Amino acid sequence: MPDRTPTWDPAQYLRHAGHRARPFTDLLARVPDLTGDPPRIADLGCGPGNVTVLLTERWPAALVTGYDNSPEMLDKAVVDHAGRTPGGGRLEFAHADARTWTPAEPHDLIVSNATLQWVPGHADRFADWVAALRPGGTFAFQVPGNFSAPSHRLMRALAGSARWRDRLGDVLRHEDAVLTPGAYLERLTALGCTADVWETTYVHLLPGEDPVLDWVKGTGLRPVLTALADDPGVREDFLAEYRAALRAAYPAGPHGTPFPFRRVFAVARKEA
Template identity: 55%
Template sequence: MRWDPAQYSRYADERGRPFIELLARIDCAAPRRVVDLGCGPGNLTALLAQRWPSAVVEGLDSSPEMISQAACVDGVAFRVEDAADWSVPVDADVVISNATLQWVPGHQELLRQWAASLPADGWLAFQVPGNFGAPSHTLMRSLADSARWAPLLGDALRHHDAVSTPVDYAELLLPAGLTAEVWETTYLHVLAGPDPVLDWVRGTGLRPVLAALADRPAPDDGDARPAADVFEAEYAAELRAAYPPTEHGTLFPFRRIFAVAHKPPS
Protein backbone atom coordinates (compact mmCIF):
# COMPACT_ATOMS: atom_id res chain seq x y z
CA MET A 1 0.00 0.00 0.00
CA ARG A 2 1.40 3.40 -0.99
CA TRP A 3 1.59 6.16 1.60
CA ASP A 4 1.42 9.86 0.75
CA PRO A 5 3.75 11.76 3.13
CA ALA A 6 2.30 15.15 2.11
CA GLN A 7 -1.30 14.12 2.84
CA TYR A 8 -0.25 12.42 6.09
CA SER A 9 1.62 15.55 7.24
CA ARG A 10 -1.41 17.84 6.82
CA TYR A 11 -2.29 17.18 10.49
CA ALA A 12 1.30 16.92 11.74
CA ASP A 13 0.60 18.87 14.92
CA GLU A 14 -2.34 16.70 16.02
CA ARG A 15 -0.61 13.47 14.97
CA GLY A 16 2.61 14.49 16.77
CA ARG A 17 1.10 15.07 20.22
CA PRO A 18 0.94 11.38 21.24
CA PHE A 19 4.59 10.90 20.25
CA ILE A 20 5.62 13.82 22.47
CA GLU A 21 3.58 12.42 25.35
CA LEU A 22 5.18 8.98 24.94
CA LEU A 23 8.63 10.53 24.85
CA ALA A 24 7.96 12.50 28.04
CA ARG A 25 7.41 9.24 29.96
CA ILE A 26 10.72 7.62 28.88
CA ASP A 27 13.18 8.23 31.70
CA CYS A 28 16.43 7.26 30.00
CA ALA A 29 19.45 9.57 30.32
CA ALA A 30 21.96 8.21 27.83
CA PRO A 31 20.70 5.44 25.53
CA ARG A 32 23.18 3.77 23.22
CA ARG A 33 20.67 3.14 20.40
CA VAL A 34 17.17 4.55 19.88
CA VAL A 35 14.84 3.00 17.28
CA ASP A 36 11.63 4.50 15.85
CA LEU A 37 9.54 1.68 14.35
CA GLY A 38 7.22 2.96 11.60
CA CYS A 39 8.88 6.37 11.61
CA GLY A 40 6.76 7.79 8.75
CA PRO A 41 8.09 11.09 7.33
CA GLY A 42 10.70 11.35 10.11
CA ASN A 43 9.64 14.70 11.60
CA LEU A 44 9.01 13.04 14.97
CA THR A 45 12.13 10.84 14.80
CA ALA A 46 14.06 14.11 14.64
CA LEU A 47 12.91 14.78 18.23
CA LEU A 48 14.72 11.60 19.33
CA ALA A 49 17.99 12.82 17.83
CA GLN A 50 17.50 16.20 19.50
CA ARG A 51 16.86 14.66 22.92
CA TRP A 52 19.68 12.11 22.74
CA PRO A 53 22.38 13.63 20.48
CA SER A 54 25.01 11.05 21.43
CA ALA A 55 22.82 8.00 20.70
CA VAL A 56 22.65 6.12 17.41
CA VAL A 57 19.12 6.99 16.25
CA GLU A 58 17.40 4.84 13.63
CA GLY A 59 14.07 5.21 11.83
CA LEU A 60 12.49 2.18 10.12
CA ASP A 61 9.43 2.16 7.92
CA SER A 62 8.05 -0.27 5.34
CA SER A 63 7.07 2.60 3.01
CA PRO A 64 9.74 3.77 0.54
CA GLU A 65 7.72 7.00 0.07
CA MET A 66 7.90 7.78 3.79
CA ILE A 67 11.62 6.93 4.03
CA SER A 68 12.36 9.07 1.00
CA GLN A 69 10.62 12.01 2.71
CA ALA A 70 12.48 11.30 5.99
CA ALA A 71 15.88 11.35 4.31
CA CYS A 72 16.12 15.13 4.77
CA VAL A 73 16.11 14.79 8.58
CA ASP A 74 19.60 15.16 10.11
CA GLY A 75 21.10 12.90 12.75
CA VAL A 76 18.99 9.81 12.02
CA ALA A 77 19.76 6.68 9.96
CA PHE A 78 16.56 5.83 8.07
CA ARG A 79 15.87 2.63 6.16
CA VAL A 80 13.01 0.71 4.59
CA GLU A 81 12.22 -2.31 6.77
CA ASP A 82 9.10 -4.17 7.83
CA ALA A 83 8.61 -4.08 11.60
CA ALA A 84 7.51 -7.72 11.40
CA ASP A 85 11.06 -8.66 10.30
CA TRP A 86 12.84 -6.51 12.89
CA SER A 87 14.42 -7.81 16.08
CA VAL A 88 15.81 -5.83 18.99
CA PRO A 89 19.54 -5.05 18.70
CA VAL A 90 21.45 -5.80 21.92
CA ASP A 91 22.11 -2.09 22.55
CA ALA A 92 18.60 -0.75 21.72
CA ASP A 93 17.93 1.04 24.99
CA VAL A 94 14.88 2.87 23.64
CA VAL A 95 12.34 1.46 21.16
CA ILE A 96 9.41 3.67 20.26
CA SER A 97 6.54 3.22 17.83
CA ASN A 98 3.83 5.81 17.24
CA ALA A 99 0.61 5.08 15.35
CA THR A 100 2.12 2.14 13.46
CA LEU A 101 1.42 -1.19 15.16
CA GLN A 102 -2.26 -1.14 14.13
CA TRP A 103 -0.94 -1.70 10.59
CA VAL A 104 1.11 -4.74 11.62
CA PRO A 105 -0.96 -7.93 11.88
CA GLY A 106 0.04 -9.98 14.92
CA HIS A 107 1.89 -7.07 16.52
CA GLN A 108 0.96 -8.41 19.97
CA GLU A 109 3.27 -11.41 19.44
CA LEU A 110 6.00 -9.07 18.16
CA LEU A 111 5.62 -6.95 21.30
CA ARG A 112 6.06 -10.10 23.42
CA GLN A 113 9.27 -10.94 21.56
CA TRP A 114 10.60 -7.37 21.70
CA ALA A 115 9.83 -7.13 25.43
CA ALA A 116 11.66 -10.40 26.07
CA SER A 117 14.77 -9.36 24.14
CA LEU A 118 14.95 -5.73 25.29
CA PRO A 119 18.28 -5.05 27.08
CA ALA A 120 18.30 -4.51 30.85
CA ASP A 121 17.20 -0.94 31.67
CA GLY A 122 15.65 -0.68 28.18
CA TRP A 123 12.42 1.11 27.27
CA LEU A 124 9.64 0.02 24.93
CA ALA A 125 7.01 2.70 24.23
CA PHE A 126 4.15 2.67 21.76
CA GLN A 127 0.85 4.31 20.91
CA VAL A 128 -1.96 2.91 18.77
CA PRO A 129 -5.29 4.48 17.85
CA GLY A 130 -8.23 3.16 19.86
CA ASN A 131 -10.93 4.59 17.63
CA PHE A 132 -11.94 1.62 15.47
CA GLY A 133 -15.46 1.86 16.94
CA ALA A 134 -15.77 5.59 16.14
CA PRO A 135 -18.04 6.76 13.28
CA SER A 136 -14.99 7.67 11.15
CA HIS A 137 -14.19 3.94 11.00
CA THR A 138 -17.57 2.25 11.36
CA LEU A 139 -19.06 4.34 8.52
CA MET A 140 -16.09 3.54 6.29
CA ARG A 141 -16.41 -0.19 7.01
CA SER A 142 -20.18 -0.32 6.55
CA LEU A 143 -19.95 1.50 3.21
CA ALA A 144 -17.10 -0.78 2.11
CA ASP A 145 -19.17 -3.84 3.11
CA SER A 146 -22.30 -2.65 1.24
CA ALA A 147 -23.55 -4.62 -1.76
CA ARG A 148 -22.30 -1.97 -4.24
CA TRP A 149 -18.79 -1.67 -2.83
CA ALA A 150 -17.96 -5.10 -1.42
CA PRO A 151 -17.24 -6.61 -4.87
CA LEU A 152 -14.61 -3.89 -5.48
CA LEU A 153 -13.17 -3.73 -1.97
CA GLY A 154 -13.19 -7.34 -0.78
CA ASP A 155 -11.36 -7.43 2.55
CA ALA A 156 -9.27 -4.29 1.91
CA LEU A 157 -10.13 -2.99 5.38
CA ARG A 158 -8.93 -4.81 8.47
CA HIS A 159 -11.50 -5.22 11.14
CA HIS A 160 -12.05 -3.61 14.52
CA ASP A 161 -9.64 -5.96 16.28
CA ALA A 162 -6.54 -4.31 14.75
CA VAL A 163 -5.51 -3.21 18.24
CA SER A 164 -5.90 -4.70 21.72
CA THR A 165 -7.32 -3.17 24.88
CA PRO A 166 -5.10 -1.34 27.39
CA VAL A 167 -5.54 -4.27 29.79
CA ASP A 168 -4.43 -6.74 27.11
CA TYR A 169 -1.28 -4.70 26.42
CA ALA A 170 -0.47 -4.56 30.16
CA GLU A 171 -1.02 -8.32 30.38
CA LEU A 172 1.49 -9.02 27.65
CA LEU A 173 4.18 -6.59 28.95
CA LEU A 174 4.05 -7.32 32.70
CA PRO A 175 4.69 -11.11 32.47
CA ALA A 176 7.84 -10.34 30.49
CA GLY A 177 9.20 -8.75 33.68
CA LEU A 178 8.76 -5.14 32.57
CA THR A 179 7.03 -2.39 34.47
CA ALA A 180 4.25 -1.02 32.30
CA GLU A 181 2.44 2.27 32.36
CA VAL A 182 -0.60 1.93 30.09
CA TRP A 183 -3.22 4.61 29.57
CA GLU A 184 -5.66 6.05 27.09
CA THR A 185 -6.49 9.59 26.05
CA THR A 186 -9.28 10.96 23.91
CA TYR A 187 -8.10 14.05 22.09
CA LEU A 188 -10.78 16.43 20.90
CA HIS A 189 -9.40 17.83 17.68
CA VAL A 190 -11.04 20.93 16.26
CA LEU A 191 -10.58 20.68 12.52
CA ALA A 192 -10.96 23.49 9.99
CA GLY A 193 -12.17 23.46 6.39
CA PRO A 194 -14.77 21.44 4.51
CA ASP A 195 -14.92 17.67 5.08
CA PRO A 196 -11.93 17.70 7.46
CA VAL A 197 -12.54 14.19 8.82
CA LEU A 198 -12.40 12.82 5.28
CA ASP A 199 -9.22 14.82 4.74
CA TRP A 200 -7.75 13.34 7.95
CA VAL A 201 -8.48 9.71 7.10
CA ARG A 202 -7.25 10.17 3.53
CA GLY A 203 -3.79 10.26 5.09
CA THR A 204 -4.24 7.04 7.09
CA GLY A 205 -7.27 4.75 7.53
CA LEU A 206 -8.78 5.35 4.09
CA ARG A 207 -5.57 4.46 2.26
CA PRO A 208 -6.40 0.74 1.79
CA VAL A 209 -9.72 1.76 0.19
CA LEU A 210 -8.06 4.31 -2.09
CA ALA A 211 -5.41 1.73 -3.04
CA ALA A 212 -8.04 -0.94 -3.85
CA LEU A 213 -10.11 1.49 -5.94
CA ALA A 214 -7.21 3.13 -7.80
CA ASP A 215 -7.83 3.20 -11.56
CA ARG A 216 -11.18 1.41 -11.17
CA PRO A 217 -14.41 2.74 -12.75
CA ALA A 218 -17.41 3.67 -10.59
CA PRO A 219 -19.67 0.74 -9.66
CA ASP A 220 -22.69 2.38 -11.35
CA ASP A 221 -23.08 2.23 -15.11
CA GLY A 222 -23.10 5.69 -16.63
CA ASP A 223 -21.10 7.34 -13.81
CA ALA A 224 -17.90 8.55 -15.46
CA ARG A 225 -16.12 9.38 -12.18
CA PRO A 226 -13.31 7.18 -10.83
CA ALA A 227 -14.51 4.72 -8.17
CA ALA A 228 -12.39 6.36 -5.45
CA ASP A 229 -14.11 9.73 -6.04
CA VAL A 230 -17.56 8.15 -5.82
CA PHE A 231 -16.68 6.29 -2.61
CA GLU A 232 -15.24 9.47 -1.06
CA ALA A 233 -18.36 11.49 -1.97
CA GLU A 234 -20.70 8.94 -0.35
CA TYR A 235 -18.49 8.53 2.71
CA ALA A 236 -18.08 12.33 3.07
CA ALA A 237 -21.86 12.80 3.20
CA GLU A 238 -22.10 10.28 6.06
CA LEU A 239 -19.14 11.87 7.88
CA ARG A 240 -20.75 15.32 7.64
CA ALA A 241 -23.82 13.97 9.44
CA ALA A 242 -21.73 12.23 12.12
CA TYR A 243 -19.34 15.16 12.62
CA PRO A 244 -21.38 18.26 11.77
CA PRO A 245 -19.39 21.45 11.26
CA THR A 246 -19.91 24.13 13.93
CA GLU A 247 -19.08 27.82 13.78
CA HIS A 248 -15.79 26.93 15.54
CA GLY A 249 -14.82 24.04 13.29
CA THR A 250 -15.52 20.30 13.23
CA LEU A 251 -15.10 18.47 16.56
CA PHE A 252 -13.30 15.18 16.03
CA PRO A 253 -12.80 13.00 19.15
CA PHE A 254 -9.88 10.60 18.74
CA ARG A 255 -9.10 7.92 21.35
CA ARG A 256 -5.54 6.65 21.57
CA ILE A 257 -3.90 3.89 23.66
CA PHE A 258 -0.41 4.33 25.09
CA ALA A 259 2.08 1.99 26.75
CA VAL A 260 5.52 2.74 28.17
CA ALA A 261 7.34 -0.31 29.49
CA HIS A 262 10.70 -0.52 31.24
CA LYS A 263 12.92 -3.51 31.87
CA PRO A 264 14.62 -3.32 35.28
CA PRO A 265 18.40 -2.77 35.34
CA SER A 266 20.36 -6.02 35.84
Protein backbone atom coordinates in the same frame (compact mmCIF):
# COMPACT_ATOMS: atom_id res chain seq x y z
CA MET B 1 -3.75 -13.26 -2.85
CA PRO B 2 -3.28 -9.64 -4.01
CA ASP B 3 -0.94 -7.36 -2.11
CA ARG B 4 -3.04 -5.28 0.31
CA THR B 5 -0.18 -3.07 1.49
CA PRO B 6 -1.40 0.54 1.38
CA THR B 7 0.41 3.13 -0.70
CA TRP B 8 1.28 6.15 1.43
CA ASP B 9 1.24 9.85 0.59
CA PRO B 10 3.62 11.81 2.86
CA ALA B 11 2.18 15.18 1.86
CA GLN B 12 -1.37 14.09 2.75
CA TYR B 13 -0.21 12.57 6.03
CA LEU B 14 1.63 15.75 7.02
CA ARG B 15 -1.42 17.96 6.43
CA HIS B 16 -2.36 17.27 10.06
CA ALA B 17 1.18 16.95 11.38
CA GLY B 18 0.58 18.99 14.53
CA HIS B 19 -2.32 16.89 15.77
CA ARG B 20 -0.60 13.66 14.76
CA ALA B 21 2.58 14.58 16.65
CA ARG B 22 0.81 15.35 19.93
CA PRO B 23 0.42 11.70 21.06
CA PHE B 24 4.10 11.06 20.36
CA THR B 25 5.19 13.96 22.54
CA ASP B 26 2.86 12.76 25.29
CA LEU B 27 4.34 9.28 24.97
CA LEU B 28 7.93 10.53 25.15
CA ALA B 29 7.12 12.53 28.27
CA ARG B 30 6.65 9.23 30.12
CA VAL B 31 9.80 7.54 28.79
CA PRO B 32 12.54 7.51 31.46
CA ASP B 33 16.08 8.72 30.81
CA LEU B 34 18.29 6.40 28.79
CA THR B 35 21.66 5.21 30.06
CA GLY B 36 23.46 4.15 26.87
CA ASP B 37 26.55 6.12 25.89
CA PRO B 38 25.43 7.00 23.33
CA PRO B 39 21.87 5.66 23.47
CA ARG B 40 20.70 3.52 20.55
CA ILE B 41 17.09 4.15 19.58
CA ALA B 42 14.78 2.58 16.99
CA ASP B 43 11.60 4.25 15.75
CA LEU B 44 9.49 1.47 14.27
CA GLY B 45 7.12 2.88 11.66
CA CYS B 46 8.77 6.27 11.38
CA GLY B 47 6.71 7.56 8.43
CA PRO B 48 8.11 10.81 7.03
CA GLY B 49 10.43 11.23 10.02
CA ASN B 50 8.86 14.41 11.39
CA VAL B 51 8.37 12.94 14.87
CA THR B 52 11.53 10.80 14.77
CA VAL B 53 13.42 14.10 14.93
CA LEU B 54 11.92 14.66 18.39
CA LEU B 55 13.98 11.72 19.65
CA THR B 56 17.18 13.55 18.72
CA GLU B 57 15.99 16.61 20.63
CA ARG B 58 15.38 14.57 23.78
CA TRP B 59 18.62 12.58 23.41
CA PRO B 60 20.99 14.78 21.35
CA ALA B 61 23.90 12.30 21.23
CA ALA B 62 21.76 9.27 20.38
CA LEU B 63 22.12 6.99 17.39
CA VAL B 64 18.56 6.93 16.04
CA THR B 65 17.25 4.79 13.21
CA GLY B 66 13.75 5.22 11.82
CA TYR B 67 12.29 2.13 10.16
CA ASP B 68 9.37 1.96 7.74
CA ASN B 69 8.14 -0.28 4.92
CA SER B 70 6.86 2.57 2.74
CA PRO B 71 9.35 3.76 0.09
CA GLU B 72 7.43 7.03 -0.21
CA MET B 73 7.67 7.75 3.51
CA LEU B 74 11.34 6.76 3.71
CA ASP B 75 12.30 8.94 0.75
CA LYS B 76 10.67 11.93 2.45
CA ALA B 77 12.34 11.14 5.78
CA VAL B 78 15.82 10.78 4.31
CA VAL B 79 15.61 13.99 2.29
CA ASP B 80 14.23 16.07 5.14
CA HIS B 81 15.91 14.68 8.25
CA ALA B 82 18.77 12.17 7.82
CA GLY B 83 22.31 12.99 8.91
CA ARG B 84 24.33 14.18 11.87
CA THR B 85 22.40 15.91 14.62
CA PRO B 86 23.40 19.16 16.37
CA GLY B 87 24.08 17.22 19.58
CA GLY B 88 26.62 14.92 17.97
CA GLY B 89 24.31 12.00 17.33
CA ARG B 90 23.07 10.57 14.06
CA LEU B 91 19.64 10.09 12.50
CA GLU B 92 19.27 7.38 9.88
CA PHE B 93 16.36 5.71 8.10
CA ALA B 94 16.04 2.17 6.76
CA HIS B 95 13.48 -0.19 5.30
CA ALA B 96 11.95 -2.72 7.69
CA ASP B 97 8.64 -4.46 8.24
CA ALA B 98 7.32 -4.56 11.80
CA ARG B 99 5.93 -8.04 11.15
CA THR B 100 9.46 -9.44 10.93
CA TRP B 101 11.89 -6.79 12.21
CA THR B 102 14.19 -7.88 15.03
CA PRO B 103 17.06 -5.65 16.19
CA ALA B 104 20.52 -6.83 15.25
CA GLU B 105 22.06 -5.22 18.35
CA PRO B 106 20.93 -4.11 21.81
CA HIS B 107 18.82 -0.96 22.04
CA ASP B 108 18.09 1.46 24.84
CA LEU B 109 14.71 2.45 23.41
CA ILE B 110 12.37 0.92 20.85
CA VAL B 111 9.46 3.22 20.15
CA SER B 112 6.51 2.98 17.77
CA ASN B 113 4.06 5.74 16.96
CA ALA B 114 0.68 4.92 15.35
CA THR B 115 2.07 1.90 13.48
CA LEU B 116 1.29 -1.33 15.29
CA GLN B 117 -2.41 -1.15 14.42
CA TRP B 118 -1.32 -2.07 10.87
CA VAL B 119 0.43 -5.24 12.10
CA PRO B 120 -1.86 -8.22 12.75
CA GLY B 121 -0.79 -10.04 15.91
CA HIS B 122 1.66 -7.28 16.81
CA ALA B 123 1.59 -8.12 20.52
CA ASP B 124 3.23 -11.44 19.64
CA ARG B 125 6.31 -9.45 18.57
CA PHE B 126 6.73 -7.80 21.97
CA ALA B 127 8.90 -10.62 23.34
CA ASP B 128 11.48 -10.22 20.56
CA TRP B 129 11.62 -6.46 21.00
CA VAL B 130 11.89 -6.57 24.79
CA ALA B 131 14.62 -9.21 24.48
CA ALA B 132 16.58 -6.78 22.28
CA LEU B 133 16.56 -4.06 24.96
CA ARG B 134 19.55 -3.46 27.17
CA PRO B 135 18.84 -3.97 30.90
CA GLY B 136 16.80 -0.98 31.99
CA GLY B 137 15.81 -0.22 28.41
CA THR B 138 12.34 0.85 27.33
CA PHE B 139 9.75 -0.24 24.78
CA ALA B 140 7.11 2.44 24.19
CA PHE B 141 4.25 2.75 21.73
CA GLN B 142 0.95 4.41 21.04
CA VAL B 143 -1.84 3.18 18.77
CA PRO B 144 -5.20 4.59 17.73
CA GLY B 145 -8.07 3.28 19.81
CA ASN B 146 -10.80 4.66 17.56
CA PHE B 147 -11.80 1.65 15.47
CA SER B 148 -15.33 1.82 16.86
CA ALA B 149 -15.61 5.56 16.10
CA PRO B 150 -17.97 6.75 13.33
CA SER B 151 -15.05 7.49 11.00
CA HIS B 152 -14.11 3.80 10.95
CA ARG B 153 -17.54 2.23 11.38
CA LEU B 154 -18.92 4.19 8.43
CA MET B 155 -15.89 3.34 6.31
CA ARG B 156 -16.27 -0.38 7.02
CA ALA B 157 -20.04 -0.31 6.48
CA LEU B 158 -19.67 1.38 3.12
CA ALA B 159 -16.85 -0.92 2.00
CA GLY B 160 -18.98 -3.93 2.94
CA SER B 161 -22.13 -2.68 1.23
CA ALA B 162 -23.57 -4.36 -1.88
CA ARG B 163 -21.99 -1.86 -4.26
CA TRP B 164 -18.49 -2.06 -2.85
CA ARG B 165 -17.98 -5.39 -1.14
CA ASP B 166 -16.52 -7.20 -4.16
CA ARG B 167 -13.65 -4.69 -4.38
CA LEU B 168 -13.34 -3.53 -0.78
CA GLY B 169 -14.90 -6.15 1.44
CA ASP B 170 -11.59 -7.44 2.83
CA VAL B 171 -9.25 -4.43 2.71
CA LEU B 172 -10.06 -2.66 6.00
CA ARG B 173 -9.09 -3.43 9.58
CA HIS B 174 -11.65 -4.09 12.30
CA GLU B 175 -11.97 -3.28 16.00
CA ASP B 176 -9.53 -6.05 16.95
CA ALA B 177 -6.68 -4.22 15.17
CA VAL B 178 -5.52 -3.11 18.64
CA LEU B 179 -5.85 -4.63 22.10
CA THR B 180 -7.45 -3.12 25.17
CA PRO B 181 -5.19 -1.22 27.59
CA GLY B 182 -5.61 -4.06 30.08
CA ALA B 183 -4.51 -6.65 27.53
CA TYR B 184 -1.39 -4.64 26.68
CA LEU B 185 -0.59 -4.32 30.38
CA GLU B 186 -0.91 -8.08 30.81
CA ARG B 187 1.30 -8.85 27.80
CA LEU B 188 4.06 -6.49 28.88
CA THR B 189 4.16 -7.43 32.55
CA ALA B 190 4.27 -11.10 31.55
CA LEU B 191 7.55 -10.29 29.81
CA GLY B 192 9.04 -9.04 33.08
CA CYS B 193 8.58 -5.34 32.35
CA THR B 194 7.33 -2.59 34.58
CA ALA B 195 4.54 -1.21 32.45
CA ASP B 196 2.62 2.06 32.39
CA VAL B 197 -0.47 1.83 30.16
CA TRP B 198 -3.11 4.51 29.69
CA GLU B 199 -5.56 5.97 27.22
CA THR B 200 -6.43 9.52 26.17
CA THR B 201 -9.20 10.89 24.00
CA TYR B 202 -8.13 14.04 22.18
CA VAL B 203 -10.79 16.28 20.69
CA HIS B 204 -9.13 17.85 17.68
CA LEU B 205 -10.76 20.94 16.23
CA LEU B 206 -10.21 20.50 12.50
CA PRO B 207 -10.47 23.45 10.09
CA GLY B 208 -11.68 23.54 6.52
CA GLU B 209 -14.27 21.73 4.45
CA ASP B 210 -14.68 17.99 5.05
CA PRO B 211 -11.71 17.90 7.43
CA VAL B 212 -12.42 14.41 8.82
CA LEU B 213 -12.28 13.02 5.29
CA ASP B 214 -9.03 14.92 4.77
CA TRP B 215 -7.68 13.38 7.98
CA VAL B 216 -8.52 9.76 7.14
CA LYS B 217 -7.16 10.16 3.60
CA GLY B 218 -3.74 10.31 5.26
CA THR B 219 -4.15 7.14 7.35
CA GLY B 220 -7.17 4.90 7.81
CA LEU B 221 -8.53 5.32 4.29
CA ARG B 222 -5.23 4.41 2.60
CA PRO B 223 -6.24 0.75 1.93
CA VAL B 224 -9.38 1.92 0.08
CA LEU B 225 -7.52 4.58 -1.89
CA THR B 226 -4.89 2.00 -2.83
CA ALA B 227 -7.45 -0.61 -3.88
CA LEU B 228 -9.27 1.92 -6.11
CA ALA B 229 -6.18 3.70 -7.44
CA ASP B 230 -6.56 2.15 -10.88
CA ASP B 231 -10.06 3.61 -11.37
CA PRO B 232 -10.19 7.31 -10.37
CA GLY B 233 -13.87 7.68 -11.30
CA VAL B 234 -14.93 4.80 -9.07
CA ARG B 235 -12.68 6.07 -6.29
CA GLU B 236 -14.41 9.46 -6.42
CA ASP B 237 -17.81 7.72 -6.25
CA PHE B 238 -16.74 6.00 -3.04
CA LEU B 239 -15.39 9.25 -1.59
CA ALA B 240 -18.64 11.06 -2.39
CA GLU B 241 -20.69 8.49 -0.45
CA TYR B 242 -18.24 8.44 2.44
CA ARG B 243 -18.01 12.24 2.52
CA ALA B 244 -21.77 12.56 2.94
CA ALA B 245 -21.78 10.06 5.80
CA LEU B 246 -18.92 11.85 7.57
CA ARG B 247 -20.64 15.23 7.28
CA ALA B 248 -23.64 13.82 9.12
CA ALA B 249 -21.52 12.09 11.78
CA TYR B 250 -19.16 15.03 12.37
CA PRO B 251 -21.12 18.26 11.88
CA ALA B 252 -19.07 21.42 11.60
CA GLY B 253 -19.33 23.95 14.42
CA PRO B 254 -18.76 27.71 14.40
CA HIS B 255 -15.00 27.29 14.97
CA GLY B 256 -14.29 24.07 13.08
CA THR B 257 -15.21 20.38 13.22
CA PRO B 258 -14.67 18.59 16.56
CA PHE B 259 -13.04 15.21 15.97
CA PRO B 260 -12.71 12.95 19.04
CA PHE B 261 -9.77 10.58 18.74
CA ARG B 262 -8.92 7.94 21.36
CA ARG B 263 -5.34 6.74 21.70
CA VAL B 264 -3.81 3.90 23.73
CA PHE B 265 -0.29 4.31 25.17
CA ALA B 266 2.21 1.95 26.77
CA VAL B 267 5.67 2.45 28.24
CA ALA B 268 7.38 -0.76 29.37
CA ARG B 269 10.74 -0.77 31.13
CA LYS B 270 12.89 -3.87 31.15
CA GLU B 271 14.35 -4.94 34.46
CA ALA B 272 17.73 -3.34 35.05
